Amino acid sequence: MSQIKIPPVDSSSDDREILTEIAILYYQEGATQEEIAKKFSISRIKVGRLLRKAREEGIVEINVRYHPIYSAQLEQRLVEKFNLKRALIALDNADNQEQRKQVAVLVSAFLANNLQDNSSVAVGQGQNVAAVADYAGIVPQRNAHFVCAIGGTHRSGDSINADHICRQLAKKFGGSSETLYAPAYVNSSKTRADFLAHNTIAETLKQARNADFALVGVGAMNENSHMVKLGWFSQQEFAEARLNEGIVGDIGGFDFFKLTGENARTRLRDRVIGLDTEDLRRIPNVIAVASEERKALALLGALRTGSIDILATSVSCAMTLLNMAE
Template identity: 55%
Template sequence: MDAMKIEQTEETNLLTEIAVAYYQDGATQEEISKRFGLTRVKVGRLLKRARDIGIVEITVKYHPVFSAKLEEKLKETFGLKRALIALDQPSEEEQRTLIASVVSTYLSSSLNDNMVISVGQGRNVSAVSEHIGIVTPKECTFVASIGGIHPRGGMLNADHISRQFAKTFGGVSETLYAPAYISDPDLRNTLMNDITVRQTMDIARKADVALVGIGDLAENSYMVNQGWFSVQEMVEARIQQGVVGEVGGYDFFDIKGEVQDTKMSNRVVGLTIADYQKIPEVIAIAAENSKPLSILGALRTGAIDVLATSVANAITILNLEAQQ
């Protein structure tokens, strides 16, 4: 066996033993330092290392009564199946990581063998696929619901995310062999009718579950950064048509949840809101605290069945709904 692998195995074993002693058996760091012949400072560093590489996964839970009441209020108000609410975190990245953990746990318990899962693009969906945690293997098919992104899209590409989910759960993935964005609407429509693209899209449309992100129309949004749409097009859609967001990278809607025909329409190869409305369970993920209006509009489309977001976003959208 390679010396590096032996070293990594020994380190993992030590980290696991110390983590079990501290988190499960309740031993103090002083007791652990004596048992393993280490300094307390070293023990503290090893416990941090165990958390960093995923041996230890800490989930902070707020009061169960508050959690249950908040979820029930969201379910009652918007007709949701579930609301997966994570505690507010000091940074956007920490918020995304915690929400990803909550969604990953939910998928592990709710997915069944032979299910088809339609997978969207973006940072929030990607974070779920990259989450390090214990999941129950599922023989599922994960299929990209939107075409491929320029190489700089990397880990945010729906195809990459689908492959990562398949690797995590032990399932298989289906690639959508088409670019996500096409500047010419006529060319885009022609490609949508290609038999290979159509077959994959049909698999995605008939999925049992869909995972999507909720996007806003900020000037630094994902689609602007990718070069799909200009800042001017985003601003015009917001001002002239009241567009507040999009679901899955496709279809722009206003605060009432009504799809608007904008200059940006018909340029993306992917599922539409109408497609998502027919999928039995659509899980929408929004970690950013800048998205309450986008979340509210998305919920009003009737396409969302499970919402995963922060406490702050959940409370804000409930207050916004109550004021209208």
């Protein structure tokens, strides 16, 4: 290699070009640090510093691709730690929508392999659950029955509405869907009690409780929750529930829990028309889907409720979850 003198590096455009050239030599062309040091007449120690600077300034981005064996080890650790039947772990993706899709691919495949003709599935709401229904992969046709485990939302929430998701899943697997003819959230516990007393609503919830599978999301208690964005609860209600009652998340959109897994006897729950955590414990195969790492704390509480059998998440969320639990 011919030698090139390198000037002191700062943040100017010329110096970024030098950082870029060094990064390309090292990461793309496979040059050693010693070869780069000779080319630029600098020490190997300085080459290491410049490569680190290239990473810090965003000239170089390093993405780790996990080997399938690593994912399998993570799955095994989750299964043993939380007494699960299965853990489905997707590789990390920086784009939230793509991350949900990658997790949804695994859940879709799990359902394809495990649903039988006449299987019944209780379905919750949310973006992660909707992603499973929206994934356009080829699956075997099953005469499965998909039942809403929670009432409906208004128009702007259609894509994450349990009824919409049920219909999409029924279309995907060649089965049928059952609508819960009630709103997901009402203004008072009395209104909720009136709805639950209705024969049609009671019958649908009974079907959901007797399902073979449940497909639910896990939500975190923050002011950016879709429940808040859609106007079901106020930011203040969520903040008070988190700070005063110790609530860390919801499961399926219909029940709330603390970090210990203890059910939260909260006023929020008294306004929801749907199943509860105790109902989920009676369903043999509850699949909880949460792709976002920011939901790790909520997932920890959800897993401690003892109502989840199969967890579907991302590598980063799985690692954070295990670190918090240990």
